[in-house]
Amino acid sequence: MRDGRGVGARRTGMVCGLLMLVAAALTGCQQSSGTEERKLDETTPAPTRASGYGVVFLAIDECSSFGRESFTEVPCTSEKAAARVVARHEGKVGEGPPCPATTDFVLHISEQKPSADEDGDGAVPQGYACMRNLEAPHPGDPGGGGGPRTIVGDCVYSAGEGEVRETSCDSTGKKAPEFKVTAAVEKRTGCPASTALYVQLGGPKPVGCARPV
Known part of the structure; x- marks a missing residue:
């Protein structure tokens, strides 16, 4: 049986999942190569508006622009808007609630405490925003x-000894898919006989059953 665990990094995912290949006894770390994780520029000014866009920095249903190294909050009607916040939490990703299943990428928000603003507060606590692109592609689907x-x-592919990474199921990614997660169950015994890989998904049904493709 082979094991793997998923760890994310910038544009490569944040979720760690225990992966066990039935074929051999190997251990490693699963990394989803298609996952995306980004960080806001720490110089981004704090919100200062009294209502509507900007009241809470990147609140749910607000939008961000895309940039090479930084992202800013913009009105969702702006031509610069590229992604919408589908969930917003304070603290670090590993310590807070998981993002919704079809989140495309995560924006990490640095704590900011400006010296002055319109309402006398304006502090932006450390947190993270779960983002969904306004237009395709949607890597989180x-x-x-x-x-x-x-x-x-x-879908995932073998990336080394005991290690697998996520790739697109339609073979348009850099690597062809080798396994596909077909079901989520409470325990491994609930997976079908064709299962060749077990993936720790988290939630009420934490075990993913994957078969060869």
């Missing part, structure tokens, strides 16, 4: 080859 979470419908 099942089989999309990315996103911060491994979910039912995703």
